[in-house]
Amino acid sequence: MSLLEVRDLRVAFPARGFRAAPVEVLHGVSLDVAAGETLGLVGESGSGKTTIGRAVLGLVRASGGSIRFAGEDITTVSGAARRKLSKDIQVVFQDPYTSLxxxxxxxxxxxxxxxxxxxxxxxxxxxxxxxxxxxxxxxxxxxxxxxxxxxxxxxxxxxxxxxxPRPRLIVCDEPVSALDLSTQARVLDLFVEIQRATGVAYLFVSHDLTVVRHISHRVAVLYRGDMVETGPAAKVTSEPDDPYTRKLLLAAPVADPRRQQERRLARRALMDAERTA
Incomplete structure (x- = not known):
């Protein structure tokens, strides 16, 4: 049994305008995180990856589907039950200063x-x-x-x-994106060391495939509220099947200027091919 099970999760936010219909930002997403595992959630801004993490934390309300933790349905728990749950589910936010x-x-x-x-x-x-x-x-x-x-x-x-509080799951919401590259590497290594020592599971949200490759066992890729690809981290972050994932991979920066230029040209060719398809 998985530690975290998300099934057909839907989240809608109120739209602007009088009597405007709510805008659905997650369209039935399903995922699992096992105990001691890291699942990387990857996508561009607006893909819905952060919304999934916030739904697990109870910070946004699901409009459909279910979220189960250790076999218990936590989709709609609130108040004292949610506070009790915080012992087992914690979060690390993006900005290390404003979160303290x-x-x-x-x-x-x-x-x-x-x-x-x-x-x-x-x-x-x-x-x-x-x-x-x-x-x-x-x-x-x-x-x-x-x-x-x-x-x-x-x-x-x-x-x-x-x-x-010795949690069983930590939701990591872009925890290294505000840091420089050398500091990112050290913090990512720290996450790995802590997981080995404690057995904690991570739901790791990021826009960068390079980052999730470093820390994740499996990777799930989101595009505009839909899951487009999921699989072992080594496969998804090096030989992705979905065109959107390939674009994310080509957008990731590399240290070699020549390889960076090759990636930029390949990404542009992929986008041109999509426009003419």
Whole structure:
């Protein structure tokens, strides 16, 4: 049995204008995430990938289909049930600065979810030091404010906060897109190390096939609210079947200028062929 099962998920948002019909942004998407697995969700802006993550977190309401976690239907749970569920499902957002309270020390930020779950202040403080060590931050970070850290270090704090209640699933919403390339690589390696150590599963949202290739076991590609391709990460990110996935692959930057130019020309030829088809 999968840890997370999404079946025929539909999400619609209100449209502008008097009596305008709602706009459906997900058109019956299905996916699974096993315990300890990373599923990469890839697509351009507006494809619906972030909406899937937010539906799993209960931040947007499904208009159809179902979401099951550990065998339980969580599609419409709210209030106390959703708060209880947050122990098992956590999130790491895109911006590591705005997702952290600038007025709180790192120690207080990390202790807060532990205290909410019933830990004493003393026990929470001890666990905070373990969390800081787990994400590779010095112990003196406990007394410092978020503004005193770099973007990569702040994202490590956000990861530590997500790990605090020992979740079974973390929704990662573009967690490295705001970081420079070298910092991205270090943070992605950290995600991999944490998964090996804890067995946590990731639903990893990104627009970059290169990023999801690094971290994912399987990849699902979305285009305008529909799933167009899914399969093992090595296959989808190197030899995709769908034309849209091939365009995403060709759009991913590479360090070699010659290869980058070849990719740019190949992508342009693919788009020209679609226009004349």
């Amino acid at each position: 309270n600038p007025a709180m020390t790192i120690g207080d930020i990390l202790a807060e979810p532990l205290i909410v779950q019933g830990a004493t202040g003393r026990d929470a403080r001890a666990q905070v030091r373990t969390l800081l060590d787990q994400v590779g931050l010095p112990s003196d970070a406990i007394e410092r404010l978020p503004r005193e850290f770099s973007g990569g270090q702040r994202q490590r704090v956000a990861i530590a906060r997500a790990l605090a």
